[in-house]
Amino acid sequence: MENNIFAGKQVLITGGLGFIGSNLARKLISEGANVTLVDSLIPQYGGNLFNIHDFSDKVKVNISDVRDPFSMAYLVQGKDYLFNLAGQTSHLDSMTNPQADLEINASAQLSILEACRQHNQKIKIVFASTRQIYGKPEYLPVDEAHPIRPVDVNGINKLAGEWYHLLYNNVYGIRACALRLTNTYGPGMRVKDARQTFLGIWIRNVIEGKPILVFGDGLQLRDFNYVDDVVDALLLAALDAKADGQVFNLGSKEVVNLKQLAQMLCNLSPESSCEIVPFPPERKAIDIGDYYSNYDKLQTTLGWQPKTDLKQGLANCLAYYQEHQQAYWSAA
DSSP, X not given: OOTTTTXXXXXXXXXXXXXXXXXXXXXXXXXXXXXXXXXXXXXXXXXXXXXXXXXXXXXXXXXXXXXXXXXXXXXXXXXXXEEEOOOOOOHHHHHHXXXXXXXXXXXXXXXXXXXXXXXXXXXXXXXXXXXXXXXSOSSSSBOTTXXXXXXXXXXXXXXXXXXXXXXXXXXXXXOEEEEEEOOEESTTOOOSSSSSOHHHHHHHHHHHTOOEEEETTSOOXXXXXXXXXXXXXXXXXXXXXXXXTOEEEOOOSOEEEHHHHHHHHHHHSTTOOEEEEOOOHHHHTTOOOSOOBOOHHHHHHHOOOOOSOHHHHHHHHHHHHHHHGGGTTTOO
16 A cells, blocks of 8 residues: 555544554554544443554544434544444344444444535545344355345344445445454454454453353354454555445455364463353354355455464454553453
8 A cells, every 4th residue: 555645634433442443543643644533432332542542642532422413414524534433343232222233333324424415425435344244154255245144133233334335325426335344353452341352352361361261162163354454454445446335345364263263362371271161042142153254356356465364463462452451451
């Protein structure tokens, strides 16, 4: 990617104090962009001011909720790019509080797009979608042509949010695309609980000397993307007109089962251990079994491929949280 291509550009990141948003902001600041972060800082959604502690003086922060149409109508004005990352990510929470999931992942997305239609039709939007919309795979690896059959409320609402973006691209010419993320991990991810990713809790347990709990038989296959690689994908999608109106899978050539993943963490911290435990019923009901992506479309269209191997990424995470655990253990 050409250096400083975002220099002087006006960029808005929803969910900007969260895991991916803050890492994206750090990269954009390094390229000279003028970045505004919007985040509700509602405790269960993952925003954490510490995520921007090393560059907080270089960004604007607006504490507001994407569900507030007046706030979003103001914030989108004059922006060149919108990275729309705000969302409710917990699959379990979506089942216990489906209305909130609907408001954040669907209704608010429509409201944001309406704000763009009314106040800034020239903006380019990159929407963070999820592999969860596919549901239980019929074949592997899963490509973008795979049937879409969400297994939880979160998947249905994220799909609606994604399709609103594509509709506004196709009907109103508001340039938008969607990236279907899969198991993003790295420094800044939520480790207080499993609302964002189970890997956060695993890393916390390793640091605290507690066993890693692997649900089921541990043979479920997964792929993972380190956050720096996800940031690269977001930026490529923002810059390239070939992305407009498209959806893209992210993914990795490294496919591991959960027992292997747990063992990789234990190898990095030899005093650690893992235990195979039964699935909690509420998780078993929405588990999708094996999943890994085909990301050929993203590689062919935008030239993206993951660069950080899983072992190095996990080592980076452990080192980060060992140094900064107090900022995350009790954080929102």
